[in-house]
Amino acid sequence: xxxxxxxxxxxxxxxxxxxxxxxxxxxxxxxxxxxxxxxxxxxxxxxxxxxxxxxxxxxxxxxxxxxxxxxxxxxxxxxxxxxxxxxxxxx
Numbered sequence: 739x740x741x742x743x744x745x746x747x748x749x750x751x752x753x754x755x756x757x758x759x760x761x762x763x764x765x766x767x768x769x770x771x772x773x774x775x776x777x778x779x780x781x782x783x784x785x786x787x788x789x790x791x792x793x794x795x796x797x798x799x800x801x802x803x804x805x806x807x808x809x810x811x812x813x814x815x816x817x818x819x820x821x822x823x824x825x826x827x828x829x
Contacts, residue, residue: 741817742804743768744780749794754783761787761794767811768799782813789815 746765754760761782767775782790790813793800801817 739803739805739814739818741801742811743799743801744804744811745774745799746780746794746796747777748796758784759787760784761791761813763794765811778809778811780811780813786813786815 744765745768746763748765749761749763751759752762761780763780764777765780766777769775782794790800790802793802793816803814803816803818805812805814
């Protein structure tokens with residue numbers, strides 16, 4: 739799991755076999771050095787999709803908690819705070 743910055747290029751809301759909504763999107767992973775990955779498929783399901791649904795819009799940069807699964811970026815939810823960010827808030 740990692741926080742990644744994604745540049746969303748397109749978003750579709752599709753249905754699973756059980757008729758639940760999920761996100762099927764295309765976009766790029768933006769790297770810290772300013773470069774971007776080749777275009778990738780981005781997906782999010784269930785409660786994870788519900789937690790980021792309002793952020794998934796074309797032509798938007800978002801920072802989310804993700805896992806990479808065989809070239810597909812799966813969104814797990816909003817950005818997780820790092821230990822450094824938590825300690826900075828506490829100070």
